[in-house]
Amino acid sequence: MAFAGGAQAAIVVDGKLDEPEWQQARVYTDFKVTEPYRLEAQAAGLGTRARLLSTPEGIAVAFELEQSPAFKRVKPRLERDQNRAADRVTVAIDFDGDGRNAYSFGVDLSGSVRDGVLANENLLNLDWDTDWSSAVSENEQGWQAELLIPWTVAPMRGSDGASRKIAVYFGRSLGSNGETLAYPAVAPSRGRYVSGFEPVQIAQYRKSLLYVWPYLTANHDLIGGRTRYDAGLDLFWKPSPTFQLSATVNPDFGQVESDDLVINFDAVETFYSDRRPFFTENQAIFDLTTPDSGRLIHTRRIGGDADDGSGASDIDAALKLNGSLGALGYGVLAASEHGPAGRDYYAARLQYPLRPGLNLGWLGSVVERPYLDRQAQVQALDLSWKPNAELIVNAQALGSFIEQAGMRRDGLGAWLRINWTPNQRWRYELEATHFGDRLDFNDLGFQRRASLNELELTGVYLHRVRRAESTLASTRWSAELQARSNDRGDRLPTYLLLGGNLNYRSGDLVYLEASLISAGWDDLISRGNGLWRRSGRYDAEAGYVSRRYGDWAWSASGSLLPRGLGARPSRELVFGANWYPSEQFNASFEFGPDWGRDWLLWEGGRDFGRYARRGDFASLGLSWFPARGHELRLKSEWVAVRGSDGQRYRLSPQGRLIASGEARPDFDVNNFGLQLRYRYQLGPQSELFLAYSRGGIRRSQREGVDTGGLLDEALSLRDADQFLAKVRYRF
Template sequence: MISSPPSLLARALFAALLSGSAFAAHAQSITVDGKLDEPEWAQARVFKDFKVTQPYSLATPDPALATEARMISTPQGIAVGFTVAHPANVPRVKPRLERDQGRPSDRVNFMIDFDADGRTAYNFTVGLSGSIQDVVVTNENYFNSDWDTDWSWAVTETETGWYVEMLIPWSVAPMRGSDTPTRTVAVYFDRVMGGNGERYATPAASYERPRFVSDFEKVEIPQYRKALFHVWPYVTVLHDLIDGSTDYKVGADLFWKPSPTFQLSATINPDFGQVEADELVVNFDAVETFYTDKRPFFTENQGFFDLRTPDNGQLIYTRRIGANADDGSGAADIDAAVKLNGSVGELGYGLLAAAEHDDAGRDFYAARLLYPVTPKLSLGWLGTDTERPFRDRTAQVQAFDLRWRPSDTLTVNAQILASFIDQAGLSKDGTGGWFRINYAPSQSWTYEAEATHFDRRLDFNDLGFLRRASLNELELTANYTRRATSDTSRIRSSGFSVETQHRSNDTGDRLPTWLLLNGELELRSGGNIEIGHNLISAGWNDLISRGHGLWRVSGRSNSFAEFNSARHGQWQFSVYGELAPQGLENGDAKVLYLTTNWYPSDTLNAQLELGRQKASDWLIWEGGTDFGRYHKDLREMSLNLGWFPSSKHEFRVKTQWLAIGADRGERYLLQPDGRMSNGALALPAFEINSFGVQLRYRYLLGPQSDIYLVYSRGGYLEENRELRSTGDLFDEALGLRDSDQILAKIRYRF
């Protein structure tokens, strides 16, 4: 029998009796002003035992850079305060950044796992400038910054340090077991030095190790039931500067949370206009390009559905919803979508449904269950169904997952998959599964073993993202970290990893075996160096011909090196170089990328990236068993500017240019025995030229309420022609105009 929720007074009395009164309930609200001057903070739980976790030395930080965190549970949410010592002789790095923009800065992080089961954590970051990040952490150490939620923060700065206050509402995440007066949560606090990249954390957990969220500190706090209801109507106006047309769109998003055990979000006629621009990509590979999703409805409480597979697979890939319609007419409009998250006792559940417009639209459904059998063992299920009437196709996927932590050093994850496809009366059923063990016997050594089997008929691409089916793989990895013992050493820590990948397809054809050797140096200045060399055996490539035969690939190798500098005054630099085979032989493609970040002031920053790839042996699929072998020259440039004159105003300019030239082409034919034979036919040279620019102004009206003005222009050109110079290509790119539009959008929360 479930009793009725206790009153606030009863909860307060219960919390006051807790040992040490570390988490006494407070009826008064915390004013989030960055001052920590309310008397309630004196009764908060204090966290002082910070250790250096980046580099992973576990040393005690310099007392002059002491950090103290406080946490208190209130009816409004969980309040967190940081007191950060920062002497005047230590440079302060405080650029004002876009939300979730990861750049070097002085900042603090608070992470919380509301169910304390190691499944999902939520990361709240506040920089000294007041810039923020909010991130969902799943699979122990996978960070997804697409999630933006409603929370409060404030920063104050003095000559000797700075202070941060946060208030995390009870509504930010679904929680199990919310009918009790207290709950056990797992928490983590850290402070990052923007000048040298050092990280001080308590508990001494590191996201660079296979166990991260599971190592958070468990604490018991009072919990409160707080109902919440919000509606976000929106209006967008899109004017096309090419054809002169203007489109108007009106819709609304809704969020309702009557209790911690249930929350519903819905969207009607949602607008997914391009206020966020995707990166330009020209993909000749057999595997599609993966894009992240910043659309608010699909990022809110999506972590519960975030079930991943080896080889970078994802069972729910929300970019499928609203993607190109099945009739090829362009992006599909979405009529409505709804998402439920909640729990019944210890059983967590989630439901997702979305419907696209018109006869070529699709209907998507997903359901998720998660049950903690014991504190160390949990079982889950995910089912999806995609209805595609235009293609006379239905696709269902079933997945069962297990997570077991028998000890503090050992974690086991496993998953069983099945797909059921019916198209035009023909059925195709597939199965798969994988098993992973992470073992961390010491602070220096970690090991991972992973076995995967996907049969050739497995297919979860209708709603998910599957790089390839027909895969048998065994991966073995060992990582070693060595901490510097001398305070005068230029190297703070070093490490290396060895990984081997043994692969074959479902019919027994052996794919190339990989041996990956990587080394990394963390410099005391704050920079880092990473180098790697990969040995690749001969084997079969069964994807490149798109089902028209196997290619016998010769043995080869590739190498890379990357250097990221610390920030020096207004500047920070990165260099990446690679030698990688891309053709028939082990001829190396030469890759070089240079990145410069400039911070002329705390309110203005710029990033320039230049890239070049040159290859004398580039093999691409032309169709069937036909291939082209070319000399390749790729040029890439991007320039991003951000100006933040105040906390409510943001101006952004984002440009990208990508051009590929290919000449000296020869036709090659894939033979039945897997050889590539010269077709004795010259192929014409071709060039691809693409360019995109976006100018965006954003005004923050209030929590999760914005006004956007966006100008976007872009173009793409592919022609058979003689190759042009870099200057001529760039001049041509500036004139490309496949799209040219202005978007105005207002979204306001009631």
Template sequence: MNVGCCVSQLSGAVAAVLFLGAVAPANAAIVIDGKLDEPEWAQAARYDDFRLTEPFQLTTPDTGLATEARLLSTPDGIVVGFRLQQEPGVQRVKPRLERDNGNPVDSVNFIVDFNGDGNTAYSFTVSLSGSIQDGVVSNENVIGYDWDTDWSWAVSETEEDWQVEMQIPWTVAPMRGTDTQAREMTVYFSRQFGGTGERAAFPAVTTENGSFLSAFERVEVPQYRKALFHYWPYVTASTDLIEGRTRYKAGVDMFWKPSPNFQLSATVNPDFGQVEADDIVINFDAIEVFFSDRRPFFTENQSLFDVRTGDSSRLVHTRRIGAEADDGSGISDINAALKLNGSFGNVSYGVMAAVEDDAAGRDFYAARLLYPVSERLNIGWLGTFVDRPFLDRSARVNELDMLWRPTDTLLFNAQWLGTSVDQQGLEYDDTGYWLRMNWTPTSAWAYRLEATHFGRDLNFNDLGFMRRNNLSEQRGSVAYTHRFRDEDSPLGSTRLQLQAMSRENDFGDRLPGSYVLVNNYSFRNGNRINANYSRFTDGWEDLISRGNGLWRRSARNRTEVEFASRRYGDWAFGAGFTAMATGLSAETGRELELWADWFPSDAFNASLTLGPERTGDWLIWEGGTDFGRYSRRGDSIRLGLSWFPGLRHELRLKSEWVAIRASDGTAYVLDPSGDMRATGAELEDFDINSFGLQLRYRYLIGPQSDVYLAYSRGGESRFDREDPGLSDLLDDALSLRDSDQVLVKVRYRF
């Protein structure tokens, strides 16, 4: 008996063929309605050997929870079907969630590497409620969810099981070798059980594995040529409620794919609007905080440019484009941007360009080549150029990278970097490299060795995101995963990892190193505990003074414990505790995070996070060689509410408050010897108060077509005053109004 129904967005296409040795024709259309009832599904490749990977048991799920996945190649794309047994009495967790929300729910996941080379794969997740996630997997096991693409899905539900259909168009990603009749690619399927948080997968690998992508199942499918042209005109109206001024903009995005081996994206007079609010971060560190990019033009077909270093720095960080103008006058407008992706023979290529408005704007250019020397060896090149006329500055970057898998258990990554910056007639050139080896001889053991060297003048920050230069670093780690076979044991699996790191800069100064012990516990009931202990050695801290001298930092410890629960009725909750020294002494500060998710109905959910922190010894840079040593108290509250009154409607409230109070301040000066010397001067108490709120309504017109109505308000303040109370800070936060605006945005795909 059919008791549920379907969430569907586009009709399917003509089903074709898939292998397991033979190719068979398909004669009729598969409709993407969540029901695997067309006769063409009988021709599909089937996968039913799903094993529990979270916890890492490698056993089959309990009776009554069998999973089967099917795969077909059609002229319009890859079609994937899931049949998921879930008998009455087994909890079904199916709240509606905003796109890319990662809450544990009943869901299925399909990941495909179209080139089958382990460089990049594309992830598609559908939950029982019809909510979705889509993302890009790179660097073997790094998944980013900034990418939102055009694909079809549908879900149907009965008392005994539920079914999912997906259609992944051939046009979602650039791919090489498009002139052959068959394509060899690799695939991965998984299923998450929302009631327990468990995951079953085929093949039975996890992202904890250093060679996750390389372990996918290899398949060969018929390949089809598909042409596509779309354009998205947009219009926005933004009203500044402080200035009482309304600004209107209009523009267009375009995507053209005349053949499988060439595609072009372009945008004219783009306006991306503030429809996605960043988290509030108050940063006192010398290293910039990374924020991802959710703007459609810069996330679509961007994977070829997603080149990272070993510390997750990025050679192309698209949030640099359209960021603060070089004269500090505000956000730069983008006149136009262009992106080409394609292939000639086995070589993949990409070209990207963006031009900003006004004299204080910048011009950005990037080019990428990727060549598979063999099935196990890929080499690539990336070049970027940024022109910043207002600063009389230009910056060039050249990069070479290699991915080599000599065996199924051994993986090597290598990268060379060269940068050249011309600043007002002075040139700064330097190089760097990064090497990594992953060895996974068994499903239980994994080893990693890594070496990095970044020269003191290496700089790819003009278009990229670089955490730091002037560094030589060596890392090693070993991890062991233990499976508890005794069914009476409350634990399903544990993972123990030991890491060691040594560092120095280009001047030969030994920087603080570390030894880290990581313990992950996965319980059979779905709860999880992570416990980490780190020992940081003494050494020279060379960033804290922003180039004004070295500080001799003492050895210190860091302890982290985190608990995340499974779903208990309408609730899921967790807690995290961190203790670490943040000042001159070994005295540890304490940070607590408590969170709860509430799902009173499938159409409404709420989340609340509280984050108090306390430390009696907090050292911060005040400028030059001047430092302040304070007692610090921090508090944060994050509230999220989501309501889905209909299939196309979403109303979301996101509110965040972060406050820091610093007291009992004393002044210190960094000596040339590397010691902090107290001056005897007292420093004024201060507090920092930051608040942000966004109320956003979204109406889904159709695929990649939306109407947004968003109200945003927030601001930040710093006061020097005596001992404000928590209620005083909260009252001040609610009155902050650095920005106060209403935005209406319509974007429609033709």
């Protein structure tokens, strides 16, 4: 195993590698093209060198980047965690060196930063923001970057020795053509990513810290004419690398970050990620997922709508512990909401490496809901086994144990996933899932459905085009078969999903997707009021994503989506553009219509409506960075949908939808939201926010309204109209 040098002197993070200590660093030069996954050596004029050095303040990383005039420098100023086209370097570090979790740190040529947590091999959560340093500098030959990752950013197991084993990844992204150069040559699109990082032994230093963040907010309601003031406190204490505590009293989760607008008519709720600092900081140990995008811990539940329907719950206090005892990693989370309709949440997590490549975990959670006289408990065991570089096996067994009003309801589930990557061209995945019809982990988790037996088989083929004169660089083709039934034995529709990506040497991307869907029972659409025998159907999508062309980047897609009683699909078009007239200002636009003559909606019990549909959406984002530390952002979204020519249908006991001959009135749903936000960075993890937010949603039964009329009306919607000022400062 390689050893990275250590340095006693501090590194000045200024983007200039002028300290003599950098000569002691471990050097990495063998970068390969991994996006698209071609594994070609770095091209002439793109020499890339990374350095790794352990210092008393943290792990220091430097990049020396050659960039000839043949590769245009792309350096727009961006908000934190934006994934726009830009020249960027990234280092990802697995601090325990066991392939379970890693932390990613990226800096653009403009100085914009991006950080996130990598879990489950390749799942990147960008909601995590932490305190680290970076700087860049330019010259005629290229540019340089320095990053300093403090020892305190993450819990670390087994931290008593003079050295520790970590695993690292270095990446370089080109804004001009979208390519990524990486060492080692691993990519998130492959089966193995985090566990394929390069192991290295580094000198280890102990560091402790104690931070306190008081906050103050003033929220003025422009509709009611009232102003609400609030104050609270966040605390973070890390006395050693093996223990850290986060606590919050009367936390403020005001509308600093706005969610995307969604009009959801489906039986499955919309998933929203959590951007609240307390719940994103060092949350990786609780990031336990299930197939079908489920999560056993979904922190958006905490502070969600109260059980009495009175609106969002206030949180009195919350506490989080992370640490390790020898090889055993642990985490504890607790939160309590205010009032008689509030809830209490408790969760605990353990992880233990049985041997290299074999890890066992346990998670338990309890939610007390006194207003509903309900207690919900979830228990889960998970296993991760990586016997060699080609094979990854993950498995989980879980159960829910719920008592409500003296009634007991227990449910069980389990799943197994096997990833096999025999070579650089082929990857295969087998996934088997069983969820009992009483399994319910929604009190603190996110569960799309219960009562599921599913077998998935996936094959992915990657073709690298060797001819340098070809405009095409690589292609990626995939096929996935999903066979499903519910826990009562009803056969659900079988899916055959086909996909293809065409990556061009210019950086442009064309993608193709199609699904062939067999007939089968739909057991969700009626919300428990009977099964519907759905006919066979298909969907398809084709899209184009461009590289940067001057100040512009474009995207377009067209889709066929089955939304109705028959197989005839709706049509949807989406157009998008990003505009970069200067490094300090950028704009994004996206809009598109959808339309179809066959749209089926559940309207209660066994009643359904069948309509002609027209949907419209548009979004506009403007970002301006007038000076370092200052950001001004406008985010505006509009979503509208209309149903016309409606007919009532009723679900028969035999699972058929039968027309009643009764007409249904035309209706429309109109949703608009706007936020203008100013952010000033007062210091590390210290900010001043000023945000104006306005929006509303309206459902109407009427005829004759058109797209222009809905847009005019949307601008007048005013269910919420408020101004928020917030200051949060770290001591």
